[in-house]
Amino acid sequence: MTLTFALAIFLLLNLIVALVRVARGPTPADRLLAALLFGTTGSAILLLLAEAMGQPSLLDTALVFALLAAITGVAFARRAWREEAPDDEPR
Amino acid sequence: MSATLAFDLLLIVALVWSAARALTVADLFRGVVLLIVFGLLMALAWARLGAPDIALAEAAIGAGLTGALLLDAVGHLRAKREPGA
Amino acid sequence: MSVGLLYALAGAALFAIGLAGLLALPHLLRKILAFNILGSGAFLILVGLGQRDGSVDPVPQAMVLTGIVVAIAATALALALARQLLERTGRMQLPEDRPDAETDDA
Amino acid sequence: MSLAELLGDALLVAGAAFFFAGTVGLLRFPDVYTRLHALAKADNLGLGLIVLGLLLHAPGWATGIKLVLIWLLALAASATVGFLIARRARRHGIAPWRAGDGE
Numbered sequence: 001m002t003l004t005f006a007l008a009i010f011l012l013l014n015l016i017v018a019l020v021r022v023a024r025g026p027t028p029a030d031r032l033l034a035a036l037l038f039g040t041t042g043s044a045i046l047l048l049l050a051e052a053m054g055q056p057s058l059l060d061t062a063l064v065f066a067l068l069a070a071i072t073g074v075a076f077a078r079r080a081w082r083e084e085a086p087d088d089e090p091r
Numbered sequence: 092m093s094a095t096l097a098f099d100l101l102l103i104v105a106l107v108w109s110a111a112r113a114l115t116v117a118d119l120f121r122g123v124v125l126l127i128v129f130g131l132l133m134a135l136a137w138a139r140l141g142a143p144d145i146a147l148a149e150a151a152i153g154a155g156l157t158g159a160l161l162l163d164a165v166g167h168l169r170a171k172r173e174p175g176a
Numbered sequence: 177m178s179v180g181l182l183y184a185l186a187g188a189a190l191f192a193i194g195l196a197g198l199l200a201l202p203h204l205l206r207k208i209l210a211f212n213i214l215g216s217g218a219f220l221i222l223v224g225l226g227q228r229d230g231s232v233d234p235v236p237q238a239m240v241l242t243g244i245v246v247a248i249a250a251t252a253l254a255l256a257l258a259r260q261l262l263e264r265t266g267r268m269q270l271p272e273d274r275p276d277a278e279t280d281d282a
Numbered sequence: 283m284s285l286a287e288l289l290g291d292a293l294l295v296a297g298a299a300f301f302f303a304g305t306v307g308l309l310r311f312p313d314v315y316t317r318l319h320a321l322a323k324a325d326n327l328g329l330g331l332i333v334l335g336l337l338l339h340a341p342g343w344a345t346g347i348k349l350v351l352i353w354l355l356a357l358a359a360s361a362t363v364g365f366l367i368a369r370r371a372r373r374h375g376i377a378p379w380r381a382g383d384g385e
Contacts, residue, residue, distance in 0.1 A: 002094060003291055003294065003295075004294065005094050005095065005098065006094060007294055007295070007297075007298045007332075008098060009094065009097055009098045009101065010298050010301075010302075011298060011301055012098060012101050012102060012105075012135075013101060014301050014302060014304075014305045015105075016101065016104075016105045017305055017309070018304075018305050018308050018309075018321075019105070019109075019128060021308055021309055022308070023112065023121065023124070023125060023128070025314075027314055027371065027374075027376055028120065029314040029318075029367050029370065029371040029374075029376060030314055030317065031120075031121060031124045032363070032367045033308075033317065033318065033321055033367070034124060034127070034128055035363055036318075036321050036322065036325075036359075036360055036363050036364065036367075037321065037325070038128075038131045039356050039359045039360055039363070040301075040321075040325035040326055040328070040329050040356055040360060041301060041325060042131060042134075042135065043329065043352055043356055044297070044301065044328065044329050044332050045135060046135070046138055047332060047333065047336055047349070047352070048294075048332065048336075049135075049138055049139065051336055051339060053139075053141070055141065055143060056345060057143040057144075058138050058143050058146070059345065059348050059349070059352065060143065060147060060348075061134065061138055061143050061146045061147050061150060062352050063348070063351065063352050063355065064147055064150050064151055065131070065134070065150055066352050066355040066356040066359055067355055067359070068150055068151065068154065068155050069356065069359040069360070069363065070355075070358065070359035070362050070363060071155060072127065072154075072155060072158060072159070073359065073362065073363030073366060073367070074362065074363070074366060075158070075159050075162060076124075076162065077363070077366040077367060077370050078366075095179065096182075099179060099182050099183070100182075103182065103183070103186040106186060106190065107186065107189055107190065107193070110190055110193050110194070110213045110216075111193055113209055113213070114193065114197040114201065114206060114209060114210055114213070119203075119205055119206070122205075122206065122209055123209070126209050126212060126213070129213065129216070130216075133216055133220075136183060136186075136220065137223070139179070139183075140179065140180065140183060140223055140224065140227065140232075141227070141232050142223060142232070142237050142240075144237070144241060145219075145223070145237055145240055145241055145244070148241055148244050148245070149244060152244055152245065152248050153212075153216070153244055153247070153248070156248055157212060157247075157248050157251055160248075160251060160252055160255055161205070161208070161209070161251075161255070164205060164255050164258070164259070165205070167259065168205070168262070168268065171262065
């Protein structure tokens with residue numbers, strides 16, 4: 001029980017550090033990585049929490065996280081990031 | 092007990108940081124991305140509070156749907172307006 | 177200090193951040209972001225204080241679940257209104273927030 | 283503690299190590315494409331190891347199937363999103379990093 005919780009804390013720390021890096025990133029593509037990050041690290045944290053807290057229904061939330069990573073990523077890439085010319089690095 | 096406390100404090104710091112940054116960054120697109128991140132962190136907080144049903148709703152509605160709406164609005168604003176105004 | 181109380185305090189901080197943003201930021205889209213953060217803070221207070229040492233009160237949870245749906249409906253309505261304002265005035269600011277409210281005729 | 287649980291714990295720790303590697307890659311790599319590489323590969327491998335480790339703790343078949351389903355979904359999501367991000371970055375003219383570019 002304690003091991004899973006300790007690993008959950010470690011993964012949360014990883015997630016936060018990576019998020020700071022991603023939010024600072026110079027190009028919009030860096031920011032899109034946040035979707036990917038939550039799809040993997042977020043659902044891993046939820047899986048570990050489900051084990052540590054003894055709540056199997058949190059697995060469904062992890063499922064939604066993984067599903068949402070795909071949808072938000074596609075929405076990011078296809079809709080919002082079209083007119084982002086001035087912020088991009090030059091060729 | 093102290094392990095759970097560390098997890099909670101870390102999560103709360105991340106929540107407050109992302110909320111404050113979402114309102115203060117210069118670029119609106121970045122602000123919306125940070126709000127989506129905030130919503131997903133809120134879903135983790137609901138999971139921690141023992142409310143998986145709210146966590147589900149927050150992840151799907153609070154982060155996904157709101158994020159899509161706001162991103163659409165930002166794209167609309169960008170297309171509508173010349174840069175710098 | 178219990179877990180619920182900790183998260184309720186965090187909710188209070190988020191509520192304060194959202195309220196300050198809602199009042200201080202002129203851009204309408206940022207006001208909508210601040211409104212969302214404010215709502216999340218209120219939800220966190222509700223559920224956090226609804227937890228009494230171990231057992232969970234289901235009534236605040238049901239209210240918060242409804243509240244999340246209401247919040248996105250309000251966000252969508254606010255975005256639609258903001259777009260209308262942009263169509264008519266060409267700006268994303270409320271008239272009373274403009275620094276040059278009288279002389280401006282955009 | 284049985285052998286299966288011990289093995290499960292070892293797999294969990296190994297998964298967390300891969301997540302750590304992914305984060306280090308995200309912090310150290312010079313451009314979008316390499317960061318994408320670090321995130322997509324290392325994190326999905328970490329998630330897979332954690333799913334395997336939890337499978338050894340899992341109480342029944344239903345939970346196990348759900349765990350594997352989560353992993354498959356995450357794999358599909360990261361493949362799709364990674365491809366989209368890389369293609370769009372290329373179209374927007376973000377140049378790949380070359381050795382000797384500095385930074």
